[in-house]
Amino acid sequence: MKYLDEYRDGRVARKIVDEIRRVQTKPWVIMEVCGGQTHSIVKNGIDYLLPEGVELVHGPGCPVCVTPLEMIDKAHAIARRPDVIFCSFGDMLRVPGSDGDLFTIKSEGGDVRVVYSPLDCLKIARANSGKQVVFFAIGFETTAPANAMLAWRAKQERVRNISLLVSHVLVPPALAAILQSPQNRVQGFLGPGHVCAVMGYEEYEPISAHFHVPIVITGFEPLDILQGTLMTIRQLETERAEVENEYSRILNREGNKAAQKLVFQVFEIADRKWRGIGMIPKSGYRLRPEFSEHDAEKLFDVAEIDTREPEICISGQILRGIKKPKDCPAFGTQCTPQHPLGATMVSAEGACAAYYAYGRHLKKEEVDVPVHSLGGAA
């Protein structure tokens, strides 16, 4: 595969960092919206490269993290049924509900399967006509077209034993909610590259204008993130507030019109509860009434499940950029990926889990040895 190393080139990275140092005169707080960006930042140690005064805070764009606990409990109630084959994206399997995770349900005899594409469910449904195949349709706008395609094809091709448990959320309402908060610290955003590949970025322009905040739609490779940070700081330093596109090799302002059309044929805008944040009006999708025969929540009568979220966990503040994982006394001690206590520890893309996986729970002095200390072994 080409175009990986090109975006991880250390020499180019240093040049961009030098340029950031040159243009930056004041401290700035910038939020990367996506979990994928958070993951890339800690995996590549990008925050260590940035000059002091440029603070990256981690946004709400981790689909697994923001899926509310009650939705997880609904999924588990359905997955436990003997007449169900429960299909999910891989990283949803380890997310604990009120009683165990999908791996546990699988070990107890539940038929839980990981799919790479929602459309794999069609094949599974046709091969298992006596069972109901339920797909856990979660995620942001990025996964919406593929999830919508499953519902659309199931209806079109009359595959009646397919249903979707939908918990879809949208980025723009979450950004507005963050900016409206009186505790908000965020001065600029690295916008969600994959989300905008589907939706375009027109809908971010009113947010940028209204709150006077720069939004730079940014990719996921180290050089993307550094370049997006540089573009955001340039705007901040010159008091501009625009939507700019760092990820122009992938997306444009309009986005993918065909995908958008499909999404709106299948889904309609709905209020959604976000794990760690709470209810945000018009912040998600639900299936349109004409797809109700494929709506797992209706088929399985789980609408009554209502789980209270833990109040002590600070993941809500982390998802809004108010606090960082290390600000939590439980981080890395009581709360680890093995024993997650809250939203941001449950998925690899969650800020706390990413910090943990890459050793950020360790004391600084334990790991703070000079970089570039290796001999020339190449």
Place this chain on the structure above:
Amino acid sequence: MNQLDHATTAPGEEHDTRAEAATGPLFGSCPLPIFEHKNIVLGHGSGGKLTAELISKIFLPAFANPILDKLDDQAVLDINGTRLAFTTDGFVVTPIFFPGGDIGRLAVNGTVNDLAMSGARPLYLSAAFILEEGLPAQDLQRVVESMGAAAREAGVQLVTGDTKVVNRGKGDQIFITTTGIGVIERPVHISANRARPGDKIILSGYIGDHGMAIMSQRENLEFEGAIESDCAPLHGLVAAMLDACVEAASDHPMHCLRDPTRGGVATTLNEIASQSKVGLLIREPLVPVRESVKGACEILGLDPLYVANEGKLLAIVAAESADAVLQHMRAHPLGQDAQIIGEAVSEHPGMVRMETAVGGSRILDVMFGEQLPRIC
């Protein structure tokens, strides 16, 4: 104390207290943290933290003895002055035939390699077969012939065995367990607890080939350029490496040897760091990963450092012998792409740190359970 110490050796009491604290009044209403599994989950077989927990909580207390407690990939037994290496391994791979190998070849080479990592010359193997009712006899024949060929290639003999058949649905085509015995003829004392600050870390070639070959076959993923398993017997390469070592009477320069199978290079490095109580530091650009493997991992959201290998080894070698060992490796067909990828350091004992390609730094932790593909 860091989490790695008890992750690979004894994730015992401290975790218990944490689990209690986690369910105590402070976090009373939180989702139930999964600590004690009522049943075995797949992650218990991943080679990560869950496997370590299983070993320390269930197996070690029952079997405890000084040889097992070393937790090396093989036991080294001194019998009347002859040093024998002894090991066993179970193979449950699906699919049973994959690009670059099959379960039979894997079962021979896996055990041969576990012996080789002690510096032993592998001699004899046993094989136990658990067959599922309905397995095509032709498939069995193909697997067994492949085992024969692999054994001849490795210079070992299969001298005893056993066969059982289970009802359809009670197994998955074929499970093979091989046990091996070898003789250690050189004055080596290779163990995961012998890494010292200053030692060089040598990797014998491209990583992640086996795991991604299986994964792409299993998931029917087609990538540009087929990825083939690297399944190979490594004792010849080990012999070449030991030939290169300047043998000092008190300290043989070959300190640790491990084949980074399940859990990959990152997991193996963590085991060494933890057991040797040293820090390990590697540089990302020096770790050889094929473009095809890198691409496949990227698509699936996996990290090649945690993907299984079946024909690679990691060596921790005293600095003064490292270049000679590397030269000998590169002269061997299975070590042509060998690289010094880093070194052992006195800082951050028990931990593995990586300098990233862009010049940042991160800790390579032990995997918790299965590597899971990410959503987006």
